[in-house]
Amino acid sequence: MSATTALLTDQYELTMLQAALARGTARRRSVFEVFARRLPEGRRYGVVAGTGRFLDAVETFRFDGETLRFLREAGIVDDATADWLADYRFTGDVWGYAEGDVFFPHSPLLVVEGTFAEAVLLETLALSVFNFDSAVASAASRMTAAAGARPCIEMGSRRAHEHAAVAAARAARIAGFDSTSNLEAGRTYGLPTRGxxxxxxxxxxxxxxxxxxxxxxxxxxxxxxxxxxxxxxxxxxxxxxxxxxxxxxxxxxxxxxxxxxxxxxxxxxxxxxxxxxxxxxxxxxxxxxxxxxxxxxDGYGVGTSLVTGSGAPTAGLVYKLVSREDDDGTMVSVEKRSTGKSSVGGRKYAWRRRDGRGVASAEILGLGRSPEADSDDRPLLVPLIRDGEVVGREPLDAARRRHVTARAELPPTALQLSRGEPAIPTYYEESR
Amino acid sequence: MSATTALLTDQYELTMLQAALARGTARRRSVFEVFARRLPEGRRYGVVAGTGRFLDAVETFRFDGETLRFLREAGIVDDATADWLADYRFTGDVWGYAEGDVFFPHSPLLVVEGTFAEAVLLETLALSVFNFDSAVASAASRMTAAAGARPCIEMGSRRAHEHAAVAAARAARIAGFDSTSNLEAGRTYGLPTRGxxxxxxxxxxxxxxxxxxxxxxxxxxxxxxxxxxxxxxxxxxxxxxxxxxxxxxxxxxxxxxxxxxxxxxxxxxxxxxxxxxxxxxxxxxxxxxxxxxxxxxDGYGVGTSLVTGSGAPTAGLVYKLVSREDDDGTMVSVEKRSTGKSSVGGRKYAWRRRDGRGVASAEILGLGRSPEADSDDRPLLVPLIRDGEVVGREPLDAARRRHVTARAELPPTALQLSRGEPAIPTYYEESR
Structure with missing residues (x-):
């Protein structure tokens, strides 16, 4: 298996890059956001997981000689694009919901800002990581909530792709699982192992x-x-x-x-x-x-339903361009306009509205600027990468502790297992 | 990511090994089989995929110094077990349904014979590979059957773990997909890529x-x-x-x-x-x-539902000990006997019964010996590993061609998309 993550990518990221490089639009400053249009049917909240793995993967997202040779020989990119890729290194900024926090429809889990060229290349990898890890963590959180004080043990390796299994163990741990049967997860992430x-x-x-x-x-x-x-x-x-x-x-x-x-x-x-x-x-x-x-x-060992997201094996996250630079340097909000799959253009800032007792009541998204917030409210986006440098790395236990707090902050209906609406509504503060 | 696959494993494989080594039972000749107790609800057939990947993974299943150090320091195995693992290399025999062939409830997709010690260690890895790849191929086959002559393009990378995505593209190709958006699948498996x-x-x-x-x-x-x-x-x-x-x-x-x-x-x-x-x-x-x-x-691009097995994200395969040596060297059939999750002890030999026109009518499993077969019937198990050496490697296109033939051999009801029973029944020829 290659040491670079650069080809864990859909081909169209590279063909778009090539066309944009040729047209001179590749260097336009761009903002992409990762969000879910809806939660899986009946779910009341989702759980952010994958952040730490994504930061690692971005750091090894490099086009080495062998990779470039493959791309050239397969006719996927031209020489100019291959030359550009040889120097590729993400130099932009990334913010995101902190790992372990919860999310709702339209929550901007990840905000990637850079040139179009450097930001579009991360689309597939970001979605693979967050869609899988968040699907597992979202299911895991319902399980640990149902289990209460009794420990849950992750045992699903055999029902998932062998490397996905390692990520699943990590995501489950964030969402409150006690331990895992997976040894590579023990080695790579220091998780307690059982068997x-x-x-x-x-x-x-x-x-x-x-x-x-x-x-x-x-x-x-x-x-x-x-x-x-x-x-x-x-x-x-x-x-x-x-x-x-x-x-x-x-x-x-x-x-x-x-x-x-x-x-x-x-x-x-x-x-x-x-x-x-x-x-x-x-x-x-x-x-x-x-x-x-x-x-x-005294304890639950959970396998299949955990690693397959308990009926929702992917979190349904998408990566959308919401804002980009014009020729005169102005940032312009953009969005798809035809029927279906609509998105809301413009960069989002997200806060969780909380009442005086600290109970969450709404997800507030400000368009282009931070929403009006009270002292009880909580900002949701934290810096993850600044000028290409990872600044948001943290121990896994920090995400695990955060999840406990974020889940406890939700209204009690959030923990009902029956099918329902998102535990809190998402509001846009219009400011365009 | 480590170059060895040895820790892509549940801890209990190693603790069972340790206890069996100490007890002197680890060297008992053993036969494990991989099978599904049932197909996913309403499915009429399954598709075998993962064979080539499994053979690759077995070859790199080695306990190197760093791996052994982790196992010792984490207190997972004792010194005697670590010493045994240092020399580990699978020396037994493996047979399996050829990749791309179809399967039914109880079909012995994989038969692993060796000492208990060497064969039990492969359980988790074998199941991870076959459960994921076969889930994707089984969904893919229904899609390509529905698409008829129109090409299907695999585009699901963003909805699967980033390495699972590569395996998914491979599995889809076996089951008739034309191409993939995934570049690593293009490089690793030579698949046609699109974007x-x-x-x-x-x-x-x-x-x-x-x-x-x-x-x-x-x-x-x-x-x-x-x-x-x-x-x-x-x-x-x-x-x-x-x-x-x-x-x-x-x-x-x-x-x-x-x-x-x-x-x-x-x-x-x-x-x-x-x-x-x-x-x-x-x-x-x-x-x-x-x-x-x-x-x-003129063509279909398929993403989410393909890589998540279209409602069945795992093939439900299990790895069960069906026969093992006694102290006097006799092989004894074994099976779990309590309520639920029963299996049939004894080594299986599998044939697909076909009528004079070549249409499959039953899956015939012989216990302990090959079933009585007509000239129209087709044996299903092929050698994959002999005395530890991989003998069953083949080009991916061979599996792809085989799938076309194996699917065409099924009765027409097999291709109905509605929920139904397995397209052919599975019979045991009792011989115990």
């Missing part, structure tokens, strides 16, 4: 007792035993017999989790294993997690 | 006429003009005025595509641009493509 055993491990051994003995003697009695390969009650009994009442946890991966967890809890308590936890997995989503709220469950 | 311009390019310029002039003079009159930024009829008129009747194509990206395409075709013909093609984009899926069958459309 014990699968049915295959039990089936490998001559008996469940053999398997549990092997696991406990190697991983310690604090391990989590998978108890649903044959008969759950027999497995729980075997596990406690081997590990003692200090057994860390048992995992249920099939069947009716609500009744099974109740039975297993009773059995564990009767055996004296009152501190042994019960972890459930098996196609959980936010609704299944909520349905288990009254069950004696 | 012209976005609304931002028109908006950058002082007028649509300026924009079209810039595009045509740089990219040639064979280019595709995006004509729905302001007024479609005016844009078509402008485009033909500048490029002449030899204008390559116009693209419609919003509005009622059926009526718009009809109007634009009439206008182009009246202007004498009878060879100018009409390409449509805008949230197309297989149903929208089918609905445009009677419209004068």
């Amino acid at each position: 014990t055993s699968a049915h295959s491990f039990t089936l490998l051994h001559d008996s469940e007792q053999d398997a549990f003995t092997a696991q406990i003697s190697s991983l310690g009695k604090e391990t989590t035993l998978l108890v649903d390969t044959y008969d759950v009650a027999a497995a729980v009994e075997t596990g406690v017999r081997i590990a003692g009442t200090g057994l860390g946890a048992v995992r249920l991966d099939s069947g009716d989790l609500l009744s099974l967890a109740t039975e297993v809890r009773r059995q564990l308590d009767e055996l004296g294993a009152t501190d042994t936890r019960i972890v459930v997995t098996s196609d959980l989503d936010e609704h299944a997690i909520a349905a288990l709220a009254s069950a004696p469950v | 012209t311009s976005a609304h931002s390019f028109t908006l950058l310029h002082d007028s649509e006429q300026d924009a079209f002039t810039a595009q045509i003079s740089s990219l040639g009159k064979e280019t595709t003009l995006l004509v729905d930024t302001y007024d479609v009829a005016a844009a078509v008129e402008t485009g033909v005025r500048i490029a002449g009747t030899g204008l390559g194509a116009v693209r419609l990206d919003s509005g009622d595509l059926l009526s718009l395409a009809t109007e634009v075709r009439r206008q182009l013909d009246e202007l004498g641009a009878t060879d100018t093609r009409i390409v449509v984009t805008s949230d197309l899926d297989e149903h929208a493509i089918a609905a445009l069958a009677s419209a004068p459309v």
